[in-house]
Amino acid sequence: MIEAYNIKEKGYHPFIVKEGWQLARLNFTEAQHINQIIRLDVHLKTDEIFIPITGKSVLIAASMVNNEPQFETELMKINHIYNIPKGVWHNIAMEEGSEVFIAEKSNTHVSDFEYFPLSNAKKEELGILVKAQLESQNG
Template sequence: MVEEFTINEEGYHPFIIKKGWQLAKLNYTKEQHISQITQLDVHLKTDEIFVAITGKAVLIAAEIIENEPKFEIELMKVNQIYNIPKGVWHNIAMEEGSEVFIAEKADTHVSDFEHFPLDNDKIEELRILVSSELQSEID
């Protein structure tokens, strides 16, 4: 009667998909390292809930004004629940060993996303912001 799930592989893995909702696990992958983030994503039909399980992860949110993203970043606390409302551009930077649960509408990963590519100046700005946030946590 009890279902049990263990997901150790790198990357994004929806593992419970039910009518109307899904739960996924995002395990660190090189693509989520701050040095590799080159775009933002948005979901138009669902909020997205994030819960850090272990490691260090930084949620990146942005408002795009006149084709320029204005970033807001949040160093995630383990076991704290974070919500990115539908329509908010976002991404997540992770350090090696980090794991995050993600809850959202079912099949969001299949059809409800758009991408916004960052230019080189915005990539560098984001790297500085995230690195500074991670460093301030160490200090």
């Protein structure tokens, strides 16, 4: 009757997919490294809930102005709940060892996403913002 899950593999893993909702775990992977964010993604049919459970992660949101992302970043606190509303471009920058739970509509990872590639200038800008968030905790 009781189901238990412990996902340790790197990357994104939807592990409970039910009618209308799903829970996933995002474990650090090189693509999420603070220096490796190369794109943003958006969901048009669902909000996305993030709950960091260990490590250091920075939530990235962006609005588009003249087809250029204007970033907002926040260092996520462990066990706090963060929501990215549907239609908001976003990503997560993570340090090695970081883990985040994600709740969203079911099968979002299959069909409800678009990507926006970042220019080199925007990657550099984002890297500076993410590092500033991480340093604010250390300083």
